Amino acid sequence: xxxxxxxxxxxxxxxxxxxxxxxxxIGFKSNDGCKIGDYPQPFNDFIQQEATKNNVExxxxxxxxxxxxxxxxxxxxxxxxxxxxxxxxxxxxxQRMLKKLKSFIPKQGEIRTLPQGTELSVLYLLDADEIGxxxxxxxxxxxxxxxxxxxxxxxxxxxxxxTIADIKIGIFxxxxxxxxxGKLEDILIPLMKKNNEKIFEDANTFLKDNFDENRLFKLxxxxxxxxxxxxxxxxxxxxxxxxxxxxxxxxxxxxxxxxGSNTVCISDCDYxxxxxxxxxxxxxxxxxxxxxxxx
Numbered sequence: 001x002x003x004x005x006x007x008x009x010x011x012x013x014x015x016x017x018x019x020x021x022x023x024x025x026i027g028f029k030s031n032d033g034c035k036i037g038d039y040p041q042p043f044n045d046f047i048q049q050e051a052t053k054n055n056v057e058x059x060x061x062x063x064x065x066x067x068x069x070x071x072x073x074x075x076x077x078x079x080x081x082x083x084x085x086x087x088x089x090x091x092x093x094x095q096r097m098l099k100k101l102k103s104f105i106p107k108q109g110e111i112r113t114l115p116q117g118t119e120l121s122v123l124y125l126l127d128a129d130e131i132g133x134x135x136x137x138x139x140x141x142x143x144x145x146x147x148x149x150x151x152x153x154x155x156x157x158x159x160x161x162x163t164i165a166d167i168k169i170g171i172f173x174x175x176x177x178x179x180x181x182g183k184l185e186d187i188l189i190p191l192m193k194k195n196n197e198k199i200f201e202d203a204n205t206f207l208k209d210n211f212d213e214n215r216l217f218k219l220x221x222x223x224x225x226x227x228x229x230x231x232x233x234x235x236x237x238x239x240x241x242x243x244x245x246x247x248x249x250x251x252x253x254x255x256x257x258x259x260g261s262n263t264v265c266i267s268d269c270d271y272x273x274x275x276x277x278x279x280x281x282x283x284x285x286x287x288x289x290x291x292x293x294x295x
Contacts, residue, residue, distance in 0.1 A: 003040055004079045004294065006121040007070075007101065009086055009094050014246075015125060015174075015184055016071045016083045017266040023074050023081060025277045026287055031075040039073070040080055041115050042104050068097055079294055091143045098122065098147045105166045121168040123161075123293065127183035128175040133158050136173045144169065159289040170293050177282055185245035187282045192249070192271035203251040207244060216240040 010016045024030070036047050050067045074081040086093045101120050106112045114120070128136050141155045144164065151164050161170030176182030177190070193200040218233045218240065233239075246262060253265025266272065277283045 001078050001117070003115070003118045004121060005040060005043055005118065006079065006081050006123060006294065007097065008081060008083045008123045008125060009097060010084060010125050011086060011127060013071065013085045013261075013263040014188075014266055016085050017263045018184060018188065018272075019083055019125060020072045020074070020267065021272055022277060022283065022286060022290070023076075025274050026291065028074040028076040028079075028081060031073040031080070034073065034075075040118065042113060043080070043082065046100065068093070068100065076294075091139075094124075095143060095147060098144070101167055102147060102165060119168065120166070121293070122170070123290075124169070124171045126171075126173055128173045128181050129183055130181055133173045133175050133180045137171060140171055159285065161293055168293070170289070172286060172289050185243075185249065187280075188266065188272075189245055189248065191276050191280050191283065192252070192269075194276060196252070196271055199252050199255065200248070203248055207247055207251060211242070211244075213242075216242055 008019060010019060020030075036051070037044050039047060047069065050069050068084070070082040071085050072083040074083070084097065086097075101122060104114050104120060106114065124140050126136055126140070137155050137158065144153070144155075148164050153162055153164050155162070155171055158171065158173050158175075161168060163169070174182065174184050174187060176186035189200075214232075216239050217235075218238050219230055220233050220238075221228055221230055223229070249265055250262045252271065253260055253262065253269050256269045257264050260268070278287075
């Protein structure tokens with residue numbers, strides 16, 4: 001029986017939390033409790049190496065966060081899912097991941113380290129944002145060409161996949177229903193709001209009534225003439241980033257998960273249900289793509 005190892009490259013932890021629920025809704029089970037040594041080769045060694053990198057004392061915290069460790073793992077029969085948060089839409093960490101996976105594929109004349117019957121796959125799940133689905137696909141195409149310069153391939157449509165150098169690679173770009181732009185929150189909020197309209201309306205009113213852009217500028221402490229002085233920064237570079245939709249999710253989530261981050265709200269709150277996931281048009285599009293990809 002073929003063993004499939006699928007690495008899913010998401011922009012952030014919110015995407016990972018949402019995809020984790022999607023996979024569970026279609027029958028996959030959490031495999032987070034699996035011992036590292038019991039994951040299939042070569043990922044057991046790969047994860048162990050990332051978790052115990054040499055010279056930890058010589059790197060900073062920001063570099064440590066760039067370790068290629070999955071946030072969640074799931075399993076369904078002979079399919080192993082590894083969900084990664086890439087820390088935004090920067091391609092640097094994704095390219096490192098692709099290079100590592102490429103290194104597992106033996107070149108002609110090399111000793112095979114990838115077990116027979118093991119297939120490696122990669123799924124890109126990114127936001128369209130304001131640039132749109134097609135431009136985001138073009139960016140991924142360019143990114144892949146940098147890793148596989150000698151391969152002949154072209155991605156032109158969303159929710160498609162093909163095999164490149166013996167690695168199956170697929171792309172799904174999140175977008176708002178009926179549009180070619182948007183992001184994960186444009187899928188999440190209508191889904192979470194259904195049957196919870198009053199909660200969302202009240203949270204919407206609260207945020208709009210109390211938002212003050214001046215408070216996005218950080219309060220900073222400094223020492224002046226031997227005294228500790230607190231002053232609000234005037235630098236736009238140090239200004240807090242405000243995202244109304246993310247704030248809305250976080251606000252409604254506090255009714256169930258006090259103190260929980262948006263990631264926890266998406267993972268655990270009952271605003272998302274199995275029935276909603278299976279009946280929502282965009283979720284069905286995502287599920288159809290995933291089921292075609294793993295088939």
